[in-house]
Amino acid sequence: MKIIVCVKQVPDAKDVRLDPKTNTLAREGVDAIMNPYDRHALEEAVAIKEKQGGTVTVITMGPPQAETVLREAIACGADDGVLISDRAFAGADTWATAYTLAKAVQTLGGADLILCGKQAIDGDTAQVGPGLACRLQVPYATCVQKTRNVTATTIEVERMMDDGFDVLRLPLPALITVVKDINEPRVASLKGKMKAKKAAIRQLSAAAIGADPQCIGLAGSPTQVVRVFPPEPRGNRKIFSGSVEEQVEQLVACLKAHL
Amino acid sequence: MDYFFTEQQQMIIDTAREITNEKIIPVRAELDEKNQFPREILHDIAKADLFSVFVPEEYGGFGGGCFEVVLALEELARGCVGVATSFAASALGIFPVMIAGSEAQKQKYLPDIASGARWAAFGLTESNAGSDASGIRTTAVEDGEEWVLNGTKQWITNGGESQIYTIIALTDPNKGARGASIFVVEEGDPGFSYGKKEDKMGIRSSATRELILKDCRIPKDRLVGRKGTGFITVMKTLDMSRPGIASLGIGLAQAALDEAVVYAKQRVQFGKPIISFQAVQHILADMAIQLEAGRALVYGAAKHIDAHPKDMSKVSSMCKVFATDMAMKVTTDAVQVLGGYGYMKEYPVEKMMRDAKILQIYEGTNQIQRNVIGQELNKEYS
Numbered sequence: 080m081k082i083i084v085c086v087k088q089v090p091d092a093k094d095v096r097l098d099p100k101t102n103t104l105a106r107e108g109v110d111a112i113m114n115p116y117d118r119h120a121l122e123e124a125v126a127i128k129e130k131q132g133g134t135v136t137v138i139t140m141g142p143p144q145a146e147t148v149l150r151e152a153i154a155c156g157a158d159d160g161v162l163i164s165d166r167a168f169a170g171a172d173t174w175a176t177a178y179t180l181a182k183a184v185q186t187l188g189g190a191d192l193i194l195c196g197k198q199a200i201d202g203d204t205a206q207v208g209p210g211l212a213c214r215l216q217v218p219y220a221t222c223v224q225k226t227r228n229v230t231a232t233t234i235e236v237e238r239m240m241d242d243g244f245d246v247l248r249l250p251l252p253a254l255i256t257v258v259k260d261i262n263e264p265r266v267a268s269l270k271g272k273m274k275a276k277k278a279a280i281r282q283l284s285a286a287a288i289g290a291d292p293q294c295i296g297l298a299g300s301p302t303q304v305v306r307v308f309p310p311e312p313r314g315n316r317k318i319f320s321g322s323v324e325e326q327v328e329q330l331v332a333c334l335k336a337h338l
Numbered sequence: 339m340d341y342f343f344t345e346q347q348q349m350i351i352d353t354a355r356e357i358t359n360e361k362i363i364p365v366r367a368e369l370d371e372k373n374q375f376p377r378e379i380l381h382d383i384a385k386a387d388l389f390s391v392f393v394p395e396e397y398g399g400f401g402g403g404c405f406e407v408v409l410a411l412e413e414l415a416r417g418c419v420g421v422a423t424s425f426a427a428s429a430l431g432i433f434p435v436m437i438a439g440s441e442a443q444k445q446k447y448l449p450d451i452a453s454g455a456r457w458a459a460f461g462l463t464e465s466n467a468g469s470d471a472s473g474i475r476t477t478a479v480e481d482g483e484e485w486v487l488n489g490t491k492q493w494i495t496n497g498g499e500s501q502i503y504t505i506i507a508l509t510d511p512n513k514g515a516r517g518a519s520i521f522v523v524e525e526g527d528p529g530f531s532y533g534k535k536e537d538k539m540g541i542r543s544s545a546t547r548e549l550i551l552k553d554c555r556i557p558k559d560r561l562v563g564r565k566g567t568g569f570i571t572v573m574k575t576l577d578m579s580r581p582g583i584a585s586l587g588i589g590l591a592q593a594a595l596d597e598a599v600v601y602a603k604q605r606v607q608f609g610k611p612i613i614s615f616q617a618v619q620h621i622l623a624d625m626a627i628q629l630e631a632g633r634a635l636v637y638g639a640a641k642h643i644d645a646h647p648k649d650m651s652k653v654s655s656m657c658k659v660f661a662t663d664m665a666m667k668v669t670t671d672a673v674q675v676l677g678g679y680g681y682m683k684e685y686p687v688e689k690m691m692r693d694a695k696i697l698q699i700y701e702g703t704n705q706i707q708r709n710v711i712g713q714e715l716n717k718e719y720s
Contacts, residue, residue, distance in 0.1 A: 266356040269387035269400055272349050 080133035080231065082124045083190040085180055085211065086117040086152060088145040089201040097309055113148040116196025118155075120257045122264040124194050125156035127229050134158045136187065140168055140179055146280050154267035154275035161187065165285040170297030173202070177210030179295050182288040184215060192234060193254040197222055208256035219254040220247050224261055339630060341637055343409070350406055353386050354413030362417030369420065369543035370689050375499055376421045376543050383414075383425055384454020392429045394436075397448035403644035404578065408585040408636060415589025419693040420543030422589065424457075426582050427495040427544070430701075431458025433575040434504045434520045438563030443522065447502060459496035461505040461523075461549050462572060464489065469706050471506075471572065472515040476551060478507040483558050485521060487551040490533065495700075497547030498532040501525045505551070506572060509565050518568035522560045529554030540692035576702060577650045580658040581643060583701045584636045587665030587694070591629045594665075594672035594690045598622060601676050601685075612675075621675055625668045632661040652714040655707040662697035663704060669694040 091110040098105040113121075124135045137152040139145050140163040149160030163183045171179060184190060193212070198205035205221070212219035224244060225237040232251055237244040239258055249255075267275075285295055293299060317333065319326040343351065361382045369376055383389060392407045393399025400406070407429065414422035432451045435443050450456040467473035476489025487507055494503075503523045510517030523530050533548025563571055599622055602613035612618045639657035643650040669691040673680035680687045698704045 266353060266360060266382060266386045268385060269349060269353055269390065271387075272353070 080127070080131045080192060080229075081188075081190045082128060082133060082135045082192045082194065083184060083187065084117070084121050084124045084135060084137045084152070084157065085193065085195045085207070086121065086137055086139045086148050087114045087196075087199045087201075088112070088139065088141050088148045089114045089199055092200050097307065111144070111147065113151055114196050114199045114201075116198060116200070116257065116259065117148075118196075118264040119259055119261050120194040120196050121152050121155055121157060122262045123226060123257055124192075125265075126262065127192070127226065128156070131229055131231075133191075136161060136190075138163060138180065138183055138187070140164070140171070140176060140183070149280055150275040150278065151267065153278050154271035155265060156268075156271060159278065159281070161281045161283060163283045163288065165295075167285045167290075167292065167296050170300060171295060172300035172302035173204050173206035173210055174301055175295050175299035176207050177214050178299060179285075179288070179290060180207070180211050181214035182290050183283055184211070186283060186288045189215075189252065191231075191251045192229075193217075193252070195254065195256045197256045197258050205256070208254060212254040215252075215254070217252045217254055218249045219256070220249060221256045223255045223257045226255070226261070339634075346402075347406060347409055350388075350391060350400075350402065351409050351413055354388060354410045355416075357383055357386055357388070358413050358417035362414070362421050366418040366421070366543070367683070367686065367689065369418070371542075371683075373537065373542050375545045376418075376424060377499070379421055380424060380454065380457065388414075388425070389428065389454035390452040393432075393448050393452035397444055397452060399448065399452040403640070404581050405637065405640040405644055408581050408640045411582050412585040412589040412592070412633075412636075415586040416593045417589075418543060419586050419590050419690075419697070420541035422586050423541050423544045423696075424496060424499070426579070426586070427459055428457040428500065429582065430575065430579045431460040431496065431500060431502060431504050433578050434460075434562050434571050435522065437574050437578070438520070438567065438571040440559075440562075442559065443562065447522070451502070456502055457496055457500040458502040458504065459494055459500040460575070461491040461494050461497075461503050463491060463493050465492050469703055472518075472569070474506060474508060474518065476505065476507040477511060478509050478519060478521060480509075480558075481555075484555045485558065485560065487521065487523065487529070487554040487556065489551050491549040491551075493536065493546050494549050496545055497549055498535065499545045503530075503549065504562065505549070506568050507551075509568075513566065515569045516566055518572075519565050520562040520568045520571055521556060522562060523549075523551070523554060523556055527554055527556055539695060540689070541696050573651075577654045578643070580654040580701055580707075581636060581640045583697060584632075584639070584657040584661035587661035587697050588629065588633050588636055590690055590694055590697070591625070591632065591661075591665045591668040594669045594687055595622070595625050595629055597685070597687050597690075598625065598672040598675040601679070605676075618675060621671050625671050628664045629668060632657075632664040636661050652711055655702070655710040655714075658702070659704045659707045659711070662694075665697055666691075666694045 088111045091112045096105045128135050135157045136159050137149055137157045138161045146162050195208035220236050220238050222239040223236045224239040228235040235248045319329045361379050388410055390400040391402040391410050395401035411422055435447055464474050478485045478487045505521050505523050508517050509519040529552050531550045533550050536546040602618050603611050605612045636657045639653040642653050672687045673691050676687055679685050
């Protein structure tokens, strides 16, 4: 079984700041980590590979330093990593990202199963997984909390819902996005780390995946970010104290004053 | 302090640290309270290849020496000495095979130990044979193509959880210590069973149990090394393993110091964080001094042992004594810095203090270690 896992390098959530001048995420000096949901997608892929046989290829679109997450993924059991990197990809929204990843997956000869994290913790859109599935025209299930009965031609999954879960069977090739409940990611092994250190990371440029320049990066992104801002602190709060009766009196007086 | 680790050594430290932070620390209080063996964590440790650290490369191991083992154990002990002891006991249990085993025995057992597919345990202690190990009464008698073992081993770490046991038994009871031999007993061997599981003060997640050998029949080829050389192999095994126990003291003391400093910075009394008071600063400073001195001795001893495998008894005993006495002192001081909170189970230092005590007792009490050092000094100056 050929499995592809899409991962993203994101700023460590413990250390998120906004640049006060530009109101965008300050990325300088902030540790970059593998998106936590993607770690669960990778673990699931490696676990399926260990049972079913096959290969796990990890792909990421990002700047050259995103190679770090690919090596981390290899240390955790992936067979190889592909870095989709080109200046022309800069400024991509979820629409252009899904297009770019789809072109890369096709360049790699497709996959039987594609796994993504539910969402990235920086953008929090949860759109790229489903977007990629649509571009590739394969069935997909989001928020998967368990995979079961993976065969060469189908996969059965539990999709987390507000009031329980759905059980879905998808024909392969298919794409799933996973939630954290699905597994406990393993710690990278010593042998994995040695392998990751030596691994050759394949790079794919916009030309290499045959991308239409109008569909990638800023040019291919219909989403315009007008402004990013921290929520306004709520002002004018009043906290009443005393017995319930006293507090009610204070509240009524306050409401009357504002009528 | 920078000890200039190689890239591989740093990799071992990082891997053990990830296991500690992600898998051990979140559950250690619960394992302690429930007296629960950390089976899941040992599987995680196996998946991370840490069991391979002490196994030679030709048997599927990482080929690390005493120093590499020490580095891994220190990090694991920072999380929980109970878990780290369970890990270390597998190394202790297989050392006799690594030291004196036949090629066939190494081929049979070491790859499984390296992958963590099977765990080992070391069966020496009996009710009447503790510090005086020559007092063992377990016997092994040849019967055709088999050995027949009879006796009871006590306080065996990983007892009931491991699949491979190295058992010390008398093959010639008249010869005393020179009549002892080592055997591999496997789980499921006829006549081999587990007895009482102990309820301990500390390292409660580790399993400590009786092994019962009642007409236990094992094939001839389970004898490790030559007949009658059992005690020589036991002494070599303990020489190799003691720096590991010392490193448990280092990891544990580091954890206690970390907790004490963080607390002292947060805790406000008389309008100031208590770390601003010299009385508290001096306790913390003494903890840090002793810890770093202990670490330097353990690392130095481990490197010496890797370079001079035939001359290890004295340094091995010295680092065990110093690091474990230090851990007892530093964990006790950590409880003192945290005061009433330190005595409560909501904070991790009371467990650390309970866990520290065993380090001064097992794998040779610190009094026995001093005997070893004294005897070696006596020899050196003769």
